[in-house]
Amino acid sequence: MVKSKGRGRKKRSTARERQWEEKHEASFTHDLARHRRGRPKLSDAALSAAGIEEGTCEPNATVVTHSRRWAFVMLDQDGSQEDQEDTSLCRIDERLREEEESLLAPGDRVQVRFTEDGGLVIAVAPRKTMLMRLGGPHSRIKRQVLAANIDELVIVASVQKPQFSPGLVDRFLIAAQQGGVEPVLCFNKIDLEAPSEEFLSLYKELGIPVYCTSCETGEGIDALEEYLAGKLCVFSGHSGVGKSSILNVMDPELQLVTREVSEATRKGRHTTTAGALYRLHRDIRVIDTPGIRALGLWGLSAEEVSLYFPEIAEQSLQCKFRDCTHIHEKDCAVQEAVEEGRIARARYESYRRIREGIEAQKPEWA
Numbered sequence: 001m002v003k004s005k006g007r008g009r010k011k012r013s014t015a016r017e018r019q020w021e022e023k024h025e026a027s028f029t030h031d032l033a034r035h036r037r038g039r040p041k042l043s044d045a046a047l048s049a050a051g052i053e054e055g056t057c058e059p060n061a062t063v064v065t066h067s068r069r070w071a072f073v074m075l076d077q078d079g080s081q082e083d084q085e086d087t088s089l090c091r092i093d094e095r096l097r098e099e100e101e102s103l104l105a106p107g108d109r110v111q112v113r114f115t116e117d118g119g120l121v122i123a124v125a126p127r128k129t130m131l132m133r134l135g136g137p138h139s140r141i142k143r144q145v146l147a148a149n150i151d152e153l154v155i156v157a158s159v160q161k162p163q164f165s166p167g168l169v170d171r172f173l174i175a176a177q178q179g180g181v182e183p184v185l186c187f188n189k190i191d192l193e194a195p196s197e198e199f200l201s202l203y204k205e206l207g208i209p210v211y212c213t214s215c216e217t218g219e220g221i222d223a224l225e226e227y228l229a230g231k232l233c234v235f236s237g238h239s240g241v242g243k244s245s246i247l248n249v250m251d252p253e254l255q256l257v258t259r260e261v262s263e264a265t266r267k268g269r270h271t272t273t274a275g276a277l278y279r280l281h282r283d284i285r286v287i288d289t290p291g292i293r294a295l296g297l298w299g300l301s302a303e304e305v306s307l308y309f310p311e312i313a314e315q316s317l318q319c320k321f322r323d324c325t326h327i328h329e330k331d332c333a334v335q336e337a338v339e340e341g342r343i344a345r346a347r348y349e350s351y352r353r354i355r356e357g358i359e360a361q362k363p364e365w366a
Protein backbone atom coordinates (compact mmCIF):
# COMPACT_ATOMS: atom_id res chain seq x y z
CA MET A 1 0.00 0.00 0.00
CA VAL A 2 2.67 2.42 1.07
CA LYS A 3 4.80 1.30 -1.83
CA SER A 4 2.18 1.94 -4.46
CA LYS A 5 1.51 5.36 -3.00
CA GLY A 6 5.18 6.20 -3.34
CA ARG A 7 5.26 5.05 -6.93
CA GLY A 8 2.16 7.03 -7.75
CA ARG A 9 3.65 10.17 -6.38
CA LYS A 10 6.83 9.71 -8.31
CA LYS A 11 4.96 9.21 -11.56
CA ARG A 12 2.89 12.32 -11.02
CA SER A 13 5.92 14.44 -10.42
CA THR A 14 7.59 13.15 -13.58
CA ALA A 15 4.48 13.97 -15.57
CA ARG A 16 4.40 17.42 -14.00
CA GLU A 17 8.03 17.95 -14.85
CA ARG A 18 7.37 16.99 -18.44
CA GLN A 19 4.41 19.34 -18.64
CA TRP A 20 6.53 22.10 -17.22
CA GLU A 21 9.25 21.49 -19.76
CA GLU A 22 6.86 21.42 -22.64
CA LYS A 23 5.11 24.58 -21.54
CA HIS A 24 8.31 26.52 -21.11
CA GLU A 25 10.11 25.17 -24.09
CA ALA A 26 7.11 26.16 -26.17
CA SER A 27 7.21 29.68 -24.86
CA PHE A 28 10.92 30.07 -25.55
CA THR A 29 10.55 30.30 -29.28
CA HIS A 30 8.02 29.89 -32.04
CA ASP A 31 10.04 27.51 -34.11
CA LEU A 32 11.12 25.30 -31.29
CA ALA A 33 9.67 22.30 -33.09
CA ARG A 34 12.45 22.71 -35.60
CA HIS A 35 14.98 22.48 -32.82
CA ARG A 36 13.42 19.45 -31.24
CA ARG A 37 12.52 17.35 -34.25
CA GLY A 38 15.20 15.08 -35.56
CA ARG A 39 18.05 17.23 -34.40
CA PRO A 40 21.11 15.04 -34.14
CA LYS A 41 22.79 14.77 -30.77
CA LEU A 42 26.18 16.38 -30.67
CA SER A 43 28.82 13.70 -30.88
CA ASP A 44 31.87 13.78 -28.62
CA ALA A 45 33.89 14.72 -31.68
CA ALA A 46 31.57 17.65 -32.37
CA LEU A 47 31.86 18.78 -28.78
CA SER A 48 35.60 18.70 -28.81
CA ALA A 49 35.65 20.44 -32.21
CA ALA A 50 33.63 23.17 -30.50
CA GLY A 51 36.50 23.50 -28.04
CA ILE A 52 34.70 22.27 -24.97
CA GLU A 53 37.00 21.61 -22.09
CA GLU A 54 36.06 20.45 -18.70
CA GLY A 55 36.27 22.56 -15.57
CA THR A 56 36.79 25.99 -17.10
CA CYS A 57 34.30 28.70 -17.86
CA GLU A 58 34.81 31.94 -19.71
CA PRO A 59 31.33 33.38 -19.34
CA ASN A 60 29.83 35.30 -22.24
CA ALA A 61 26.12 35.10 -21.37
CA THR A 62 23.61 35.21 -18.50
CA VAL A 63 20.78 32.72 -18.03
CA VAL A 64 17.34 34.30 -18.41
CA THR A 65 15.33 31.11 -17.86
CA HIS A 66 15.78 27.45 -18.60
CA SER A 67 14.29 24.00 -18.76
CA ARG A 68 16.19 20.78 -18.35
CA ARG A 69 17.66 20.75 -21.84
CA TRP A 70 17.36 24.33 -23.00
CA ALA A 71 18.51 27.67 -21.70
CA PHE A 72 17.39 31.05 -22.88
CA VAL A 73 20.35 33.38 -22.42
CA MET A 74 21.25 37.05 -22.72
CA LEU A 75 24.55 37.38 -24.55
CA ASP A 76 27.12 39.88 -23.34
CA GLN A 77 27.40 42.78 -25.75
CA ASP A 78 30.91 43.61 -26.83
CA GLY A 79 29.81 46.62 -28.84
CA SER A 80 31.54 45.47 -32.02
CA GLN A 81 28.43 44.18 -33.78
CA GLU A 82 25.57 46.53 -33.29
CA ASP A 83 22.92 44.43 -34.98
CA GLN A 84 23.91 41.29 -33.08
CA GLU A 85 20.97 39.45 -31.46
CA ASP A 86 21.38 39.76 -27.73
CA THR A 87 19.32 36.75 -26.66
CA SER A 88 19.61 33.18 -27.75
CA LEU A 89 17.96 29.85 -27.14
CA CYS A 90 20.71 27.37 -26.47
CA ARG A 91 20.96 23.69 -25.85
CA ILE A 92 22.64 22.62 -22.65
CA ASP A 93 25.64 20.37 -23.14
CA GLU A 94 24.50 16.96 -22.03
CA ARG A 95 27.80 16.38 -20.33
CA LEU A 96 27.06 19.10 -17.80
CA ARG A 97 25.67 16.97 -15.04
CA GLU A 98 23.27 18.14 -12.42
CA GLU A 99 24.41 16.77 -9.09
CA GLU A 100 22.91 17.76 -5.73
CA GLU A 101 22.69 21.46 -6.60
CA SER A 102 20.71 22.94 -9.49
CA LEU A 103 22.84 23.04 -12.63
CA LEU A 104 21.33 26.31 -13.80
CA ALA A 105 19.31 29.17 -12.35
CA PRO A 106 18.28 32.56 -13.71
CA GLY A 107 21.24 34.89 -13.26
CA ASP A 108 23.88 32.20 -13.80
CA ARG A 109 26.87 33.25 -15.87
CA VAL A 110 27.52 30.71 -18.58
CA GLN A 111 29.78 30.11 -21.51
CA VAL A 112 27.96 29.69 -24.79
CA ARG A 113 29.71 28.31 -27.83
CA PHE A 114 28.11 28.64 -31.25
CA THR A 115 28.39 25.53 -33.36
CA GLU A 116 26.80 24.81 -36.71
CA ASP A 117 23.89 23.46 -34.66
CA GLY A 118 23.32 26.76 -32.87
CA GLY A 119 24.19 27.89 -29.35
CA LEU A 120 25.35 25.40 -26.77
CA VAL A 121 25.86 26.10 -23.07
CA ILE A 122 29.20 24.45 -22.38
CA ALA A 123 30.10 25.67 -18.89
CA VAL A 124 28.65 27.39 -15.84
CA ALA A 125 30.71 29.83 -13.77
CA PRO A 126 30.85 29.41 -9.99
CA ARG A 127 28.07 31.40 -8.31
CA LYS A 128 29.09 34.54 -6.43
CA THR A 129 25.85 34.72 -4.47
CA MET A 130 22.57 32.85 -4.60
CA LEU A 131 19.13 32.30 -3.22
CA MET A 132 18.87 28.65 -2.38
CA ARG A 133 16.44 26.37 -0.67
CA LEU A 134 16.26 22.73 0.27
CA GLY A 135 14.95 20.56 -2.57
CA GLY A 136 11.57 18.86 -2.11
CA PRO A 137 11.35 15.42 -0.49
CA HIS A 138 11.10 13.61 -3.81
CA SER A 139 13.56 15.75 -5.67
CA ARG A 140 16.94 14.55 -6.81
CA ILE A 141 18.22 18.04 -6.15
CA LYS A 142 19.10 18.76 -2.54
CA ARG A 143 19.94 22.41 -3.04
CA GLN A 144 17.52 24.17 -5.31
CA VAL A 145 18.98 27.43 -6.58
CA LEU A 146 16.20 29.94 -7.26
CA ALA A 147 18.46 32.75 -8.49
CA ALA A 148 22.19 33.25 -8.94
CA ASN A 149 24.65 36.14 -8.72
CA ILE A 150 22.07 38.52 -7.29
CA ASP A 151 22.83 41.65 -5.29
CA GLU A 152 19.49 41.99 -3.52
CA LEU A 153 16.79 39.67 -2.30
CA VAL A 154 13.49 41.53 -2.33
CA ILE A 155 11.23 39.70 0.11
CA VAL A 156 7.71 40.64 -0.97
CA ALA A 157 4.89 40.28 1.57
CA SER A 158 1.42 41.63 2.25
CA VAL A 159 -0.43 42.18 5.51
CA GLN A 160 -3.51 40.43 4.20
CA LYS A 161 -4.50 38.55 1.02
CA PRO A 162 -2.33 36.54 1.58
CA GLN A 163 -1.82 36.96 5.28
CA PHE A 164 1.60 37.95 6.53
CA SER A 165 3.85 35.12 7.67
CA PRO A 166 6.70 36.30 9.93
CA GLY A 167 8.21 32.81 9.92
CA LEU A 168 8.70 32.87 6.15
CA VAL A 169 10.35 36.30 6.27
CA ASP A 170 12.75 35.11 8.97
CA ARG A 171 13.62 32.09 6.84
CA PHE A 172 14.30 34.34 3.88
CA LEU A 173 16.55 36.48 6.07
CA ILE A 174 18.56 33.35 6.92
CA ALA A 175 18.70 32.24 3.28
CA ALA A 176 19.96 35.73 2.32
CA GLN A 177 22.81 35.48 4.84
CA GLN A 178 23.66 31.96 3.66
CA GLY A 179 23.70 33.04 0.02
CA GLY A 180 25.64 36.28 0.57
CA VAL A 181 22.74 38.48 -0.59
CA GLU A 182 21.45 41.76 0.88
CA PRO A 183 17.81 41.43 1.93
CA VAL A 184 15.17 44.14 1.56
CA LEU A 185 11.59 43.84 2.68
CA CYS A 186 8.72 45.06 0.52
CA PHE A 187 5.24 45.26 2.01
CA ASN A 188 2.91 45.39 -0.96
CA LYS A 189 -0.89 45.93 -1.08
CA ILE A 190 -0.78 48.77 1.44
CA ASP A 191 -4.01 50.06 -0.15
CA LEU A 192 -5.70 47.08 1.54
CA GLU A 193 -3.85 47.33 4.82
CA ALA A 194 -0.54 48.92 5.75
CA PRO A 195 1.71 47.42 8.40
CA SER A 196 2.02 49.48 11.59
CA GLU A 197 5.17 51.49 12.28
CA GLU A 198 5.77 49.41 15.38
CA PHE A 199 5.72 46.28 13.29
CA LEU A 200 8.07 47.72 10.69
CA SER A 201 10.55 48.80 13.34
CA LEU A 202 11.07 45.12 14.12
CA TYR A 203 12.88 44.77 10.79
CA LYS A 204 14.30 48.27 10.59
CA GLU A 205 16.09 47.67 13.88
CA LEU A 206 17.79 44.69 12.29
CA GLY A 207 19.14 47.06 9.65
CA ILE A 208 16.88 45.76 6.90
CA PRO A 209 15.56 48.36 4.45
CA VAL A 210 11.75 48.29 4.35
CA TYR A 211 9.57 49.59 1.51
CA CYS A 212 5.79 49.84 1.47
CA THR A 213 4.13 49.71 -1.94
CA SER A 214 0.80 49.50 -3.69
CA CYS A 215 0.27 48.46 -7.28
CA GLU A 216 -3.22 49.95 -7.11
CA THR A 217 -2.15 53.49 -6.20
CA GLY A 218 1.49 53.29 -7.32
CA GLU A 219 2.60 54.47 -3.90
CA GLY A 220 6.15 53.57 -2.92
CA ILE A 221 7.10 51.93 -6.22
CA ASP A 222 9.36 54.81 -7.25
CA ALA A 223 11.30 54.66 -3.99
CA LEU A 224 11.80 50.91 -4.35
CA GLU A 225 12.95 51.39 -7.94
CA GLU A 226 15.44 53.98 -6.85
CA TYR A 227 16.85 51.58 -4.29
CA LEU A 228 17.19 48.80 -6.86
CA ALA A 229 18.77 50.96 -9.59
CA GLY A 230 21.84 49.35 -11.11
CA LYS A 231 21.36 46.07 -9.25
CA LEU A 232 20.48 42.49 -10.07
CA CYS A 233 17.74 41.45 -7.70
CA VAL A 234 15.31 38.61 -7.14
CA PHE A 235 11.68 39.02 -6.09
CA SER A 236 10.51 36.22 -3.84
CA GLY A 237 7.68 35.52 -1.40
CA HIS A 238 4.35 33.76 -1.08
CA SER A 239 2.15 33.32 -4.12
CA GLY A 240 -0.22 36.23 -4.66
CA VAL A 241 1.69 38.94 -2.77
CA GLY A 242 2.12 40.85 -6.03
CA LYS A 243 5.68 40.15 -7.17
CA SER A 244 4.83 40.15 -10.88
CA SER A 245 2.38 43.04 -10.41
CA ILE A 246 5.10 45.28 -8.95
CA LEU A 247 7.34 44.55 -11.93
CA ASN A 248 4.47 45.37 -14.29
CA VAL A 249 4.05 48.75 -12.61
CA MET A 250 7.78 49.39 -12.84
CA ASP A 251 7.71 48.52 -16.54
CA PRO A 252 4.24 48.18 -18.10
CA GLU A 253 5.77 46.70 -21.26
CA LEU A 254 6.68 43.55 -19.37
CA GLN A 255 3.05 42.41 -19.20
CA LEU A 256 3.78 39.57 -16.82
CA VAL A 257 0.78 37.36 -16.11
CA THR A 258 -0.87 38.01 -12.74
CA ARG A 259 -3.91 36.41 -11.16
CA GLU A 260 -6.32 37.20 -8.38
CA VAL A 261 -5.86 35.72 -4.96
CA SER A 262 -8.49 33.07 -4.21
CA GLU A 263 -11.41 34.52 -2.23
CA ALA A 264 -11.91 31.23 -0.42
CA THR A 265 -8.37 30.56 0.81
CA ARG A 266 -6.99 34.10 0.53
CA LYS A 267 -3.94 32.53 -1.06
CA GLY A 268 -2.31 33.06 -4.44
CA ARG A 269 -2.78 30.73 -7.38
CA HIS A 270 0.87 30.09 -8.26
CA THR A 271 0.64 32.13 -11.41
CA THR A 272 4.33 32.55 -12.20
CA THR A 273 5.64 29.06 -12.89
CA ALA A 274 9.31 29.58 -13.72
CA GLY A 275 11.89 32.08 -12.56
CA ALA A 276 13.05 34.45 -15.28
CA LEU A 277 15.26 37.50 -15.56
CA TYR A 278 14.04 40.83 -16.94
CA ARG A 279 15.81 44.03 -17.79
CA LEU A 280 14.04 47.20 -16.70
CA HIS A 281 15.02 50.84 -17.06
CA ARG A 282 17.42 52.49 -14.56
CA ASP A 283 19.66 49.49 -15.20
CA ILE A 284 17.57 47.29 -12.92
CA ARG A 285 17.75 43.60 -13.69
CA VAL A 286 15.27 41.51 -11.81
CA ILE A 287 14.41 37.85 -11.49
CA ASP A 288 10.72 37.19 -10.92
CA THR A 289 10.19 33.83 -9.20
CA PRO A 290 7.19 31.57 -8.60
CA GLY A 291 5.53 32.05 -5.21
CA ILE A 292 6.69 29.58 -2.61
CA ARG A 293 4.77 27.84 0.15
CA ALA A 294 7.75 27.18 2.38
CA LEU A 295 11.47 27.85 2.36
CA GLY A 296 13.42 24.84 3.58
CA LEU A 297 16.80 25.92 4.86
CA TRP A 298 19.76 24.00 3.64
CA GLY A 299 22.78 22.84 5.63
CA LEU A 300 21.89 24.37 8.97
CA SER A 301 22.61 22.62 12.28
CA ALA A 302 20.50 23.32 15.37
CA GLU A 303 23.46 25.04 17.04
CA GLU A 304 23.97 27.37 14.10
CA VAL A 305 20.44 28.74 13.99
CA SER A 306 21.09 31.47 16.57
CA LEU A 307 24.04 32.78 14.53
CA TYR A 308 21.57 33.87 11.88
CA PHE A 309 19.48 35.85 14.38
CA PRO A 310 21.90 38.68 15.24
CA GLU A 311 19.86 39.94 18.20
CA ILE A 312 19.74 36.43 19.71
CA ALA A 313 23.42 35.76 19.02
CA GLU A 314 24.32 38.98 20.83
CA GLN A 315 22.23 38.24 23.92
CA SER A 316 23.42 34.63 24.09
CA LEU A 317 26.84 35.84 25.24
CA GLN A 318 25.16 36.57 28.58
CA CYS A 319 23.58 33.11 28.97
CA LYS A 320 24.76 31.01 31.88
CA PHE A 321 25.50 27.94 29.75
CA ARG A 322 27.69 28.17 26.71
CA ASP A 323 25.63 25.59 24.88
CA CYS A 324 22.34 27.17 25.92
CA THR A 325 19.55 26.38 23.45
CA HIS A 326 17.56 29.40 24.73
CA ILE A 327 14.48 27.21 24.84
CA HIS A 328 14.19 25.44 28.21
CA GLU A 329 17.17 26.59 30.30
CA LYS A 330 16.87 28.71 33.40
CA ASP A 331 19.14 31.76 33.59
CA CYS A 332 18.88 32.27 29.86
CA ALA A 333 19.60 35.85 28.82
CA VAL A 334 17.76 35.38 25.55
CA GLN A 335 14.48 34.28 27.14
CA GLU A 336 14.83 37.11 29.63
CA ALA A 337 15.26 39.62 26.80
CA VAL A 338 12.14 38.24 25.13
CA GLU A 339 10.15 38.62 28.37
CA GLU A 340 11.36 42.19 28.72
CA GLY A 341 10.58 43.01 25.10
CA ARG A 342 14.19 43.62 24.07
CA ILE A 343 13.96 40.77 21.56
CA ALA A 344 10.79 40.60 19.46
CA ARG A 345 8.69 37.61 20.42
CA ALA A 346 7.85 36.85 16.79
CA ARG A 347 11.55 36.59 15.94
CA TYR A 348 12.20 34.38 18.95
CA GLU A 349 9.29 32.11 17.99
CA SER A 350 10.77 31.73 14.49
CA TYR A 351 14.11 30.84 16.03
CA ARG A 352 12.48 28.25 18.25
CA ARG A 353 10.44 26.67 15.46
CA ILE A 354 13.38 26.43 13.08
CA ARG A 355 15.64 25.01 15.76
CA GLU A 356 13.11 22.50 17.03
CA GLY A 357 12.39 21.44 13.47
CA ILE A 358 16.04 20.65 12.87
CA GLU A 359 16.38 18.84 16.20
CA ALA A 360 13.36 16.68 15.54
CA GLN A 361 15.00 15.94 12.18
CA LYS A 362 11.81 16.87 10.53
CA PRO A 363 12.39 17.53 6.90
CA GLU A 364 13.17 21.23 6.78
CA TRP A 365 10.81 21.91 3.88
CA ALA A 366 7.78 20.94 5.99
Ligand SMILES: Nc1nc2c(ncn2[C@@H]2O[C@H](COP(=O)(O)OP(=O)(O)OP(=O)(O)O)[C@@H](O)[C@H]2O)c(=O)[nH]1
Pocket residue numbers: 188189190191192213214215216217238239240241242243244245246257258259260261268269270271272273289290291292
Ligand atom coordinates in the same frame (compact mmCIF):
# COMPACT_ATOMS: atom_id res chain seq x y z
N1 LIG B 1 -5.19 45.60 -3.80
C1 LIG B 1 -4.02 45.27 -4.34
N2 LIG B 1 -3.92 44.18 -5.12
C2 LIG B 1 -2.72 43.86 -5.64
C3 LIG B 1 -1.56 44.65 -5.42
N3 LIG B 1 -0.52 44.08 -6.04
C4 LIG B 1 -0.99 43.00 -6.66
N4 LIG B 1 -2.31 42.86 -6.43
C5 LIG B 1 -3.19 41.79 -6.92
O1 LIG B 1 -2.79 40.56 -6.31
C6 LIG B 1 -3.01 39.47 -7.21
C7 LIG B 1 -1.74 38.63 -7.29
O2 LIG B 1 -0.73 39.35 -7.91
P1 LIG B 1 0.50 38.66 -8.68
O3 LIG B 1 1.36 39.76 -9.18
O4 LIG B 1 0.01 37.64 -9.64
O5 LIG B 1 1.22 37.91 -7.45
P2 LIG B 1 2.60 37.08 -7.48
O6 LIG B 1 3.30 37.36 -6.21
O7 LIG B 1 3.35 37.33 -8.73
O8 LIG B 1 2.04 35.57 -7.43
P3 LIG B 1 2.70 34.22 -7.99
O9 LIG B 1 3.17 34.46 -9.39
O10 LIG B 1 1.60 33.22 -7.91
O11 LIG B 1 3.82 33.90 -7.06
C8 LIG B 1 -3.43 40.10 -8.54
O12 LIG B 1 -4.83 40.02 -8.64
C9 LIG B 1 -2.99 41.54 -8.43
O13 LIG B 1 -3.81 42.41 -9.17
C10 LIG B 1 -1.70 45.82 -4.60
O14 LIG B 1 -0.78 46.56 -4.33
N5 LIG B 1 -2.96 46.07 -4.09
Ligand SMILES: [Mg+2]
Pocket residue numbers: 243244245257258271272288289290291
Ligand atom coordinates in the same frame (compact mmCIF):
# COMPACT_ATOMS: atom_id res chain seq x y z
MG1 LIG C 1 3.97 36.09 -10.25
Ligand SMILES: [Zn+2]
Pocket residue numbers: 316319320324325326327329331332333334335
Ligand atom coordinates in the same frame (compact mmCIF):
# COMPACT_ATOMS: atom_id res chain seq x y z
ZN1 LIG D 1 20.12 31.15 26.48
